[in-house]
Amino acid sequence: MRFTPTELTEQELELQQEVRDFLLEELPPGSHEPCLGMAARKDKAFSLKMAERGWVGMALPTEWGGSDRTAVDRFIVVEEMLRWGAPVGHHWVADRQTGNVILKFGTEEQRERFLPSICRGELGFSIGMSEPDSGSDLASVSTKAEATTGGWIINGTKIWTSGAHENDWFVCLLRTSPMEDGNKHAGLSQFLIDLTSPGLEISPIPFLDGSHHFNEVTFNEVFVPETNVVGDLGMGWHQNTTEMAYERGGPDRWLSPFSTIEQLLREARGTELESVIRDLFGELIARWWGIRNLSLSVARLIDTGEAPSVESSLVKEMGTRFEQEVIEKLVHLIDLEYSPDSESLFERLLSQCVVTFPGNTIRGGTIEILRSVASKGLKGLPA
């Protein structure tokens, strides 16, 4: 494990400024209800505008419509979008992971079919991993794909599928051969599935505050053509693990409460903050500075061709706990009975953080699973 300090180059600082100018123009403070991190609103028009700047599918090659930029460039854009509370929900999954998976494991035909429209900000993707009986023990998935003429017939149920009711496509981990004793990672494959396929049913699972993100997706004899298998049959587990590495340790794992903190300062303008709140600001900004430096160094490491899976798991585990700590410390000190319907944007955001942030240490792999991944990797250290 080694996090090497790094800093942004002149060109990277120019990109940062460009994104800040864009946001100031498109979403001036006070003009929009900030989103809280990656669970952002879907706003296709906003995604299309970002794509025009070349900021969706940034790391994909130009021949497929991408910008062939580095992981650090993508870090800069994502960081600025999230700290601004921008509505990046429509292109989020495609930009962060699906594009990479199709580029890496997909066929030439799949790349041609999907990558340019991902980079234009058009396509929204859902991810199909968990099932009613498979959560953290992901290898136990049982939704089956059975070979038929020209394709596959799918039966089973996926659960906790964010955005399936609004997205276009579904990347699913399915069982293509029966579970073998002693090798539960074998026999899984990844599929690209049209969410409008006949026999595919999407039903909402209301979130605890009544909002609609999650769905249950049921497959009843759904036909998927052969050309929609991603990568090699039976290699789904390996592909899926690779995909997970793209979604760990980035700014989405430590920036979710930022808009709330910023809004507190905005609304407190002209009044004297209590010294304990001021001290808390000092502490939080210091921690953000430290965690950001770690997260940025992971992006830099990725650009040197490394796969820093231990480092990114450590950052994700720490970052998501920090997000909860920020809100807990604030709630502890603020003498306010905040309400989700308040006239104060700060109160509305804070209420939303309190209610939804328990999910931050669960989504995309619980912190317990991350600890197991990271602590295995720590073993190689000298002592």
Add this chain to the structure above:
Amino acid sequence: MTELSGVDPLVTDTADRLFSQVCDHESIQNAEANGQANEIWQAFADTGFPWISISEDSGGSGGTLLDALEVLRLVGYHAAPIPAAETGILGGWLLSNAGLELPSGIVTVLPNGSQEITVERAGDDLTINGRGLRVPWARVAETIAVPIELDDQTFVAAINASECQISPMTNMAGEPRDTVHFEDIKVFAAPLPSELTLEAFRFRGALSRVALMAGAIEKMSQLTVSYTNDRVQFGRPVAKFQAVQQHLVWGAQDAALARMAAESAGREANRGDALFEIAAAKLIANQAAARATKACHQAHGAMGMTQEYPLHHLSRRLWSWRKEYGGDAEWSSWLGRLVVAQEADGLYPLITGGSAALG
């Protein structure tokens, strides 16, 4: 790609090898019992390490501040019981900046400046009375450097330690933190350049502790990983238990966080005043030390609570360093004022730009 460790790898290798040879469990234990570690210091001084970053013209060893901080990181990593920071980037820095000659022996400093002393000035001469508290290794020092603010100017008084009465005291790690009594000490008032204020000295002291702490937390985390992978209970290494993995991961995170903070602050201090970075790094290191000592002790069980096992060399130093040159309250308050003054729109630019964003 901008890689910014900026440290001469020879410095890392040589210092690491030196401490591996001369600074083992037994010698650290002996140093605590005897109140000094002459052999370790001699080996360290023979390499010229104490005076890195001080120009050769002033009698130093040359090299950059980054090299000096890397040596301090390794002092912390090996829990070396020596006044490396005091002789070099604190005391040596004060003396050389005031145009004073460096002695060949140990230099120490009054960590809290001139808090409990009275100073009378007559032209270029000072008369000092009072006492200095928690002065590292004063009992073995040749020179005690005292930064003094008088008439809007900062001076250094280089006091011959043999002229003072010294009462031995220790910190929680058993390292010397003596009380020094000054009685009508006459000394030359050597002026410092105007930017080297008492505040600048305080930040420099904090930076030295951050480097030491980063090294100690990293070693503590590594000890914990190795101990829990060797220790078998219920038929398997305790590191296989999810409840123990939590401690391993938290220790490793704090090691990474403190080292990143130390190196980022060092990089900035090597080219500017780095006020934001040093304050943030000290606060991060303080809190990381608190969390990591807790996690690492818990993972070690009773073994970590014994004198025979080396964890305490690190944890007790961390508990002491956490409070030296500013505890959590001092730095969160300093940072809080700075942060709040940026207002909402300046908040994120401060996180990404640090001191440079303050203009």
